Amino acid sequence: MTDRFNLYRFASPATFYPLAGTLIPYFAAIAAVFGIAGLYVGMLVAPTDFQQGEGYRIIFIHVPASWLSMFIYLVMAGWAAIGLAFNTRLSGMMAQALAPTGALMAFLSLWTGALWGKPMWGTWWVWDARLTSELILLFLYIGYMALTAAIDDARRADKAGGLLLLVGVVNVPIIYFSVKWWNTLHQGSSVNLTKSSMAETMLWGMLLMAMCFWMYSIAVALMRVRTIMLERERHTDWVKAILAGGEQ
Amino acid sequence: MKTRHKKLALIGGGLAVLAIIAALVLNALNSNIALYISPTDVAAGKAPQGKPFRIGGLVKEGSLARQADGVTIRFVVTDTEHDIPVDYKGILPDLFQEGKGVVAQGKMTGEGTFTASEVLAKHDENYMPPEAAKAVGDAHTRAAEKKAAIEAAGEKPKAGY
Numbered sequence: 001m002t003d004r005f006n007l008y009r010f011a012s013p014a015t016f017y018p019l020a021g022t023l024i025p026y027f028a029a030i031a032a033v034f035g036i037a038g039l040y041v042g043m044l045v046a047p048t049d050f051q052q053g054e055g056y057r058i059i060f061i062h063v064p065a066s067w068l069s070m071f072i073y074l075v076m077a078g079w080a081a082i083g084l085a086f087n088t089r090l091s092g093m094m095a096q097a098l099a100p101t102g103a104l105m106a107f108l109s110l111w112t113g114a115l116w117g118k119p120m121w122g123t124w125w126v127w128d129a130r131l132t133s134e135l136i137l138l139f140l141y142i143g144y145m146a147l148t149a150a151i152d153d154a155r156r157a158d159k160a161g162g163l164l165l166l167v168g169v170v171n172v173p174i175i176y177f178s179v180k181w182w183n184t185l186h187q188g189s190s191v192n193l194t195k196s197s198m199a200e201t202m203l204w205g206m207l208l209m210a211m212c213f214w215m216y217s218i219a220v221a222l223m224r225v226r227t228i229m230l231e232r233e234r235h236t237d238w239v240k241a242i243l244a245g246g247e248q
Numbered sequence: 249m250k251t252r253h254k255k256l257a258l259i260g261g262g263l264a265v266l267a268i269i270a271a272l273v274l275n276a277l278n279s280n281i282a283l284y285i286s287p288t289d290v291a292a293g294k295a296p297q298g299k300p301f302r303i304g305g306l307v308k309e310g311s312l313a314r315q316a317d318g319v320t321i322r323f324v325v326t327d328t329e330h331d332i333p334v335d336y337k338g339i340l341p342d343l344f345q346e347g348k349g350v351v352a353q354g355k356m357t358g359e360g361t362f363t364a365s366e367v368l369a370k371h372d373e374n375y376m377p378p379e380a381a382k383a384v385g386d387a388h389t390r391a392a393e394k395k396a397a398i399e400a401a402g403e404k405p406k407a408g409y
Contacts, residue, residue, distance in 0.1 A: 047377030051343060056375060085255040122341030122368045128283040166263060170270045181274075183282040183304060185351055190373040198375040 011090045013229045014238040020222040027222065031215035038208030046201045058116045059202075063191075064210040065108035068217055069137060070172050072102035076144075077169040080162030092158025093232065095165065096148060097225035101217045103141035110134060121185060129178035130186035133171060140168040154232050284351045287330035295356060303332060303362060304351040304370065312346055325350060325362070336364040343369035 010016050042060035049056040076095045083091030113131070114124045125131065144161050151157035179188045190198050191206070198206070233239045274281065284304030285294055295301055303325055311324035311333075321340065324331045334352050344350060349370030354363045376384075 047379075049375055050378040050381030051345075051348075052371070055342075059375075081256070081259050084259060085252050087252075120341060120343045120369065120371060122339075122344075123366070126283065126368065129281050166259060167266060169263065170266050174270070174274070182278070183284050183286075185283055185368060185370055187371045188373045190375055197373050199377055199380060202375050 011088050013089060013093070013233050014236070016090055017226055017229050017238075017242075020226050024219050024222050027215050027219035031212050031219055034208050034212035034215060038205055038212050041201060041208055042205030046205045047199060049202075052120060055116060055119060056202075058112050060205050060209045062109060062112040062116065063206050064213040065105045065112065066134070067210055068213045069102060069105035069109050069134070070175055071214075072098050072105060072217060073137060073140070073165075073172055074169065076102065077165045080165040083158055084162050084166075089155075089232075092154070092162065093225050093228045094221070095144075095158070095161065097221045097228055098217075099141055099145050099148075100224070101220050103138060103145065105213070105217070106134060106138040106141055110138060126185045128184040128186055129182045130175065130184045133175040133178055136171055137168075137175060140164070140171065144168075286327040287325055287332045288327055290332060290356070291330045298355070300353060300355050300365070302351055302353045303334075304349070305332075307344070307346045307348060307350050309346050323350075325352065332360065332362050334362045334364050334367075336367050338367065340367060341369040343371055345369075348372070 010019060038060065042057060046057070048054055076098050079091040079095040079098075082088060083095070110131070113134075117126075118124050144164050147164055148157040148161040151160055178184060179186055190196060191203060196203050230239055230242070234243075284302035287303060287305055289295065290303060295303075305325040305327040308324035308326045308331060311322075313322050314320070315322055315335070319337050321336050321338075322333060323336075323346075324333050326332075334354075335357075336352065336354075344367065349372060351368045351370050352362065352364040353366040353368075357363050
């Protein structure tokens with residue numbers, strides 16, 4: 001532990017609650033800026049695709065949502081590991097706060113994919129490895145939320161949910177590499193860290209939208225975690241002080 | 249070793265074991281997870297007998313034709329090694345094109361023809377504006393013409409400068 005900056009201090013809900021409150025407007029503002037820029041580039045600047053016409057523009061929602069659905073799950077699993085190992089209160093609350101956003105992203109990914117698939121592929125849905133594993137991810141999110149909601153004691157709920165998250169994390173690399181490992185109808189990835197097979201403005205639109213989705217997810221998760229904190233810590237002095245005297 | 253280090257090791261170990269199990273299971277299920285098989289697999293006798301399955305590959309250039317009955321569409325699915333002619337009655341998806349990917353579900357009938365009940369277009373990972381696609385296509389055509397001209401003249405392609 002360092003003396004100058006103590007990270008463990010923020011693991012306490014009493015210090016994290018006001019910090020989250022300060023950060024939310026910034027993340028929300030950044031999300032809005034990226035969102036406007038991303039939509040402008042995606043809808044107005046990026047050229048029409050040579051094969052798909054205008055229909056390809058669904059990727060500006062589809063790809064960021066898919067990325068975030070996998071990334072949020074990894075973050076939740078990370079919080080679960082920390083929670084199970086260090087027994088911190090904050091980790092379980094963070095995982096719970098992220099879950100609905102992750103489920104939303106997984107749903108958006110499947111839904112926009114189906115809307116694109118019907119005209120382009122000729123079908124709404126096909127049981128290929130990519131689509132099926134993404135559907136399992138959505139079920140994992142829903143299962144996690146159902147499991148934690150079914151257990152009355154919050155700490156026990158965190159432990160059971162955390163275990164589910166850690167077991168389910170094996171699904172994330174399967175989603176990501178499914179198009180490489182098996183024959184799928186879903187195309188291979190157009191973008192990774194080293195190459196891109198997209199026109200540059202299309203890529204920029206997608207990256208801007210991905211940043212927007214990311215910042216939005218943080219802002220919403222922080223809002224949710226504050227509510228969870230108030231609910232779970234309602235018997236503590238710091239919450240009573242906040243509820244009695246209004247928010248500082 | 250502190251308790252939390254023990255727990256971390258337990259979590260890490262558990263995840264590693266889980267990853268190995270998942271890898272083994274997926275490896276064992278490999279052929280069942282694949283959405284389609286290639287014409288080469290069919291030629292090698294890997295296609296299920298008398299049951300519907302999916303084949304995938306490229307639509308061979310210049311092979312798409314409507315049959316005399318006016319409703320049946322015939323095209324050839326190829327993986328450049330083996331070809332399979334496909335008969336299909338129905339609407340083709342937007343992205344269905346010669347030279348592009350396709351996945352067809354159906355059964356093998358006599359004479360090595362595949363009768364499809366469903367045809368899906370498989371998109372590739374390339375996204376570009378029409379001008380860029382045209383430039384790539386033109387360059388491709390020019391290269392092919394050049395090669396043909398060289399062959400017609402009976403010359404061997406020249407070595408690099």
